[in-house]
Amino acid sequence: MTAMWRRVRLILLELAVPAAVVVAWWVWSANADNFYFPPLAEILRTFADTWVFERVGTDVVPSLARLGAGFAIAVAVSIPLGTALGLSTGARRVTEPIVEFVRAIPPPALLPFAILVLGVGDAMKVFVIALVGLWPILLNTIDGVRGVDHTMLETARVYGVRGPERLRRVIWPAALPQIFAGMRTSLSLALILMVISEMVASTSGIGYFILQSERSFDIPEMWSGIVLLGLLGYLLNAAFALVERRVLRWHRGARASALQ
C-alpha cells in the first residue's frame, strides 16, 4: 500500500513541477511589465490568433514540407551508401578521411555555399537539410553494418543466404537499432537547419516568421513562434520515438528476454 502511495506521489510530483513553472511564468510575466517578456496570457492569445489556423498554410506547411523532403533524401541516400561502405573495407578506407572532415564542418557554415550554388529557393533549404542530416545516419549505418554478429553472418552463409536476401534478413535487421539512433539525431538537426535556412534567406516559413516578428518588434508574435517551434520539436521527437518503438519491437523483446 505504501509502495503504491509512493508511486502516486512521484507521478503527482512529476506533473506538479512543470505546472508550477508555467504558473510562475504566468504570474511573473503578468506583472513584470517587461517589453521583451510579454504576459504569457497574451502570448497564448497571439498563438491562437496566429497559428490556429491562419498561418498554417503560408508558413507551417512550407516549413514541414522542406523538413520532410530534406530528411527523406538524407535517409534515402545515406542508408544504401552506409551499407555499401560498411560492407567494403576498401571503400571505407578510401572515403573515411573525407567523411570525417566534411562531418566536422559545423553545418551552418555550409549554408552560404548552398545559397551560392542553389540560390535562396526551396531547393537550397531542402539541400541543406538533406546534406546535414546525412552524416549521423551514414556513420551509424556504417557502424551498424560493421557490427553485425559474425556468428550470424557465418550461419547465414552456411544456409546459403546471400545477395539481397542477406541484406534484408540478416544485415539490415541487425543494424536497424543503430540506424534509428542516427535518424533520431538527424531529425533534430534537420529541424535546426530548417529554422536557420529560413532565417537567413526566405520569404516564408516559421523561422522567417519569428525573425520578421522580432525585426518589427511584434514581441508576442515572436514568442508565439518560439512556442510553436518548441511544440514541433517535442512532437516530432515523440512521434519518432513511437515509430522507433514499433519498428524495433522485436529488438527490445529479444533484449529483454536475453537479460532475464
Next chain:
Amino acid sequence: MAGIAVALLLAEAASRAEVLPSTYFPPVSRTVVTLAGELGQGALWAAVGHTLQGWALGLGLAAALAIPAGVAIGTSAVRYRACRMLIEFLRPIPSVALIPLAILVYGIGLESKVFLAAFAALWPLLIQTVYGMQDVDPVALDTARVFGLRRSERLTRVVLPSAVPYVATGLRISSTVALILAVTAELVIGSAGLGREINAARAGGATDLMYALIIVTGLVGWGLNGIFSRVERRVLRWHPAHRTVEGSAA
C-alpha cells in the same frame, strides 16, 4: 589519404573543364592558394579567435550549470522525477528558435552567441551527467556502504568517479553543439567570427575565399573533436573499472 588525393584531383579537373561551373566551384588549387594567403593574415586568426571565444564561453557556462544540476538531479529519485518532464519538454526545443530573443535581450555581439551556445550545449551535458550518476555499479556502492563510507564520501569516491566517462562524452557532444551555435549566431546575427566572414565572402562573390573559410571552420571542428576524443580516452584509461563493467554488461 589516396581517397582525399583522388577526390581533390577530380574536383580540380571538373572545375577546370567547367563540368562544375568554376564561378561556383573554383579549382581546388585556387582555394588552396587563397587559404595559404589568408593564413598569413591577421583577419583570419581574429575570426577564428572570435568563434573559439564564443564556443569556449558557451561551453564553459553550460558545464558550470549542467554538471552540478545533473549531479543534484541524478542523486535523488524524487528530484529526478520532479525534473524529468520539464527536461524532456525543454530539450527538443531547437535552440535556434531563440535567436530573435537573444538579439532583443543581448544585442548582436558576443553575449548573444554565448547565450545560444550555452543553451544548446546545456542539454546533452545535463542528460549525460544524470545518466552517469544513475549508472553506478551497485556492488561498488554496497561495498562502500559496508566499509562505512558516509554519504558524502560515497558521492565523491564512488558515484562521481564512475560518472566521469559519461560527463566526458557529454562534454564532447556539447562542444560540437556549442561550435555549431557559435557559427550559426555569426551567420544569422552577424556577430564577429568565421560564420560572418563566410557569409561576407559569399555576398562579395569571393568564392575561393568562402571555400577557404569553410575549410578552416571544418578544421576547427575537427581539431576540437580530436582534442575531446583524446581527453576522453585518457579519462577512460584512468577508470579501468568502468571499462570492465561496460564490457561485462555488453
